[in-house]
Amino acid sequence: MRHLYAEKMMNNEMIDQHIEGQSEDLELPFFSLATIIDATNNFSSNNKLGEGGFGPVYKGTLTNKKEIAVKRLSRSSSQGLSEFKNEVLLIAKLQHRNLVRLLGYCIEGEEKMLIYEYMPNRSLDFFIFDQRRANVLGWSMRFDIICGIARGLLYLHEDSSLRIIHRDLKASNILLDSKMNPKISDFGMARIFGGDQTEGNTNRVVGTYGYMAPEYAIDGLFSVKSDVFSFGILLLEILSGKKNRGSFHQDHSLNLVGQAWKLWKEKMPLKLIDTCSEDSCILLEVERCLHISFLCLQQHHEDRPNMSSVVMMLHSESPLPEPKDLGFFVGKKSLVSSKNQSSSTNEVTITLLEAR
Template structure:
């Protein structure tokens, strides 16, 4: 019995020893646990820290988004050229470099140090345009990019000097060819048709396709320049007006521009819109076809303007009589007839009946488009532009009004473009 109890006691002690051995960690495990924790935590902390550093550096290096005003100021400043560099380019504005002179000032040919030939427009010292307005105009023109618009390269506003630097267009203006008997022979019908299309596309860009909606307000033959390939480029944006997205009309108390090219609603009441440019385009189109100025017509029935003359021939069924005789029948009859029709549509008295430039471009490019019937243009009389009563009674309304700063009526708002009070 005693032996049995002794054996049972020994077996219990052995079981307890095995149990306690199973509960205790293996030798050396207590010293390894902190190392494992450190091996896991440290890489995580390092990776997270690197991530924070990378994000912080990216945010600091990322350029801050500028406001619209800051961007515009920066854009204008980037176009600034040094006056001394301009003087060197133009040989100190020498007469030998002078290309022309008008109410806005003089234009000079210049050559920059890199060899680039430029046209330098030096505004008159008596110009009413201030530095702020000057920079606003620069900003406006600098944002326009089209192959049929003269490209602005830079500007300079130092002291009394206000200068615009444009790309140099070697063949000067359209009127230099169109109204010169010895030079108009270079304007074949093919070239004239290309010029008409280029002007139309440029106006479409200004009215609808650019980021801005711009009314030129002074489209005429002398404001269309011709490059080496006789491609047209509209110039002189001194009178241009910027419209808002939803704006359709504007008005002014200062009538500036060239009589003979002005739409009746603008000449009589100071109201302008994209349709005002359409009217000017129609006048220019008929001048390109005929080779004659709007004011230089002596019709057998007493008409002294091109619009009345063209309308009479159209109604009599002899529209081709308006053609420039130097073309000697070397033209497409269908193209000419279509252009005359489009020109008469553009110069209608009723603003609402004039087509938009998008329609005009389509009419010029597609002969499958049926043209509407045109109504009479405003009738002009000798010496001054006297529009008929229908134009005065037009229902056009203005959404924008400009107040004149003085009682006088200048020929130009800012003397940037050449504007004449008499018909051309």
């Protein structure tokens, strides 16, 4: 418990130091509770968009007809004021076309809420994991989404004022605007690094299993390269239309990463591709994206590319380095299984890592 408290205080101190010199130009609007109640029709169930680790998210309409999304911190949420503060202070200064924009906040009584721009097409998982909706996403759109996510991560890692590690990059945290442009959301678990710091460790592993880099899930070590690993998983999910967790092949009990690597080694990579995008896919781009995903999924973090390299590889036709063996496949056999341990709503399952 003492370790958790010390880590939380250290992260808050770093955030406070970052904001201290910029408080004068931190012009984040405050929304009154009455305004939010009116905009959401008193948090009507008809306006509920979904539920995340913080609590429910509602659609709202302000008196000027502007549509908003309201993230309401649940009183029973395990993610409290610290994570709320983390997201407010981090996102307030971030401006990029591939990051969701924070419009303001509300703290009144026991209510704590974040007000975001409204994303009419919900989140990426709403489309790619649903056979009917996935038809909307042809290959060209999927490739644009992949490139947009990569640019957003590059901004967080290298181009914003501080290096930011998201730590919970996944399909449900990629929101889509009216033109299907992707925007990275949910920075409650993010960590910031100052100066030349490039990695850290934690006693509290947060995020979503299935997207976590092995060094983070097992040892609590995180860096920009742990986000790169999550991007590699996301890339496979966009290509295949399948979830990494729970998508076990009936013949060999491998999850999505295992299936993809098996097909790659057998020189049949296109068998992985979502049938919804088969007709529209550009084979060279698909193969290149699959190749890049394996580079991002390298077992040792130093073997993974940084996001600036990933962005260049996505937009280049130059030869790519050969990926090393991934080092592990993930099968159905579970060593440890416990519910409600993750910061996300998913069950936590530590699965057997089988050396190859």
